Amino acid sequence: MSDILEQVSTAIIEGDLDEIVDLTEDALDEDLGAEEILNGGLMAGMDYVGVEFKAGNMFVPEVLRSARAMKMSMEILNPLLVESGVQMMGKVLLGTVKGDLHDIGKNLVGMMCEGAGFTVKDLGKDITPEEFVEAVKEFGPDVLGMSALLTTTMRTMESTIKVLEEAGVRDKVKVMIGGAPVTQAFADQIGADGYASNAASAAELAKQLVSQA
């Protein structure tokens, strides 16, 4: 890896806001392509963050800072990526089901998915099945991520999937679910395509689901 990519990756891991913008521009000045900086610098850094977060060696504040650094660098790279016609990973739509607020975990999932190269739209909390259907039609995501915090509201994921089916859009998206009480067994039971136990795994899962499609 070139020195500058290594520095970009380190700035991501450390969530270093003072450095990341300059380093991204330095990398471009060294004639590295936007895609190369994205893959070799930003994503390499976020991959490391994901692994360390999953292992319990990095915590929420650090992941938030890394994700924000990633975002700042992406603001510079994005127009260039679009210009050069680089295929992004795909689109992820997120939301917490009706009657629930599961914000911290879901926000992290959004950030980690952006870090993995997805375009992310977060509908927020307390989203009705109908609102999910509407957003799937409008936004056209590859992956829909739903979260719930309690065993009671968890069931709304099942009814949301049913409403997606009734609206004829279920086969247009891969559905992944998560949240405190959710398990793989529950995901299987309600016909979701996948489950992730933490934000880093969710980004990994989204990548897998997109490659299956």
Next chain:
Amino acid sequence: MLPKGKLPVVVIACQVLEEMLDRLLPEHGRSVSQVTFMDYGLHRVPSKMAGTLQEALGKVEEPSLIVLGYGLCGNGLMGLKAGKHTLLVPRTDDCIALLLGSYKAYRHEFATVPGTYYLSKGWLEAGSHPLSEYEEYLPKYGPKEAMWIMDMQYQNYERLMLVTHTPADLVEYRPAAQQVARFCERWEMRYEERVGSDAYVRQLVEAAMALSQGEELSQAARRDFIVIPPGSEIHQDQFIR
């Protein structure tokens, strides 16, 4: 199958229930052979909870009825093996129902305002609340960055609620709770108070006494508690009502 005959009662519980259990258990005299309170912070890393609790279970030599003073706690209890013991667990997502006094009361509060951050005597004493979290980040990140981290996590919460078990505790812990409430005003969280009840924990202790005597649980108790016989383990779906 549950073992026939009498079993010694062992309690392994989160510190958040310590005060209630310390008060309720002596009513049953010598029938409780051992009480262990586990660190508050255990729930912060649910993936490590079952391992830590399994270790605590392993230290109980005689086949016993082990009362777990926990909820599902973010799947933290999942996979916990009873071994030679019988386990008794409240059928609840987390400790809030135990603090409020019933699962129904928790459902009611959650349905009213899902974005509620709960404070209890235990959490206040252990310094587990947004204000102490901010103070923890302050030296590491500086005021602006520490506040950004807080905003990212709490900006969508709507309510802060102090739950105690007696009106006297409410008066005693109100100043500390209001200090947290003032801090949370930046997210427009409103402050409320509830005098909860020890009913759920009391029923837990009563269910333990009945089981340890070889009695069956009532139908109502079977709704509120999960019994894991020897050789089985805890699954998430047992917590679904």
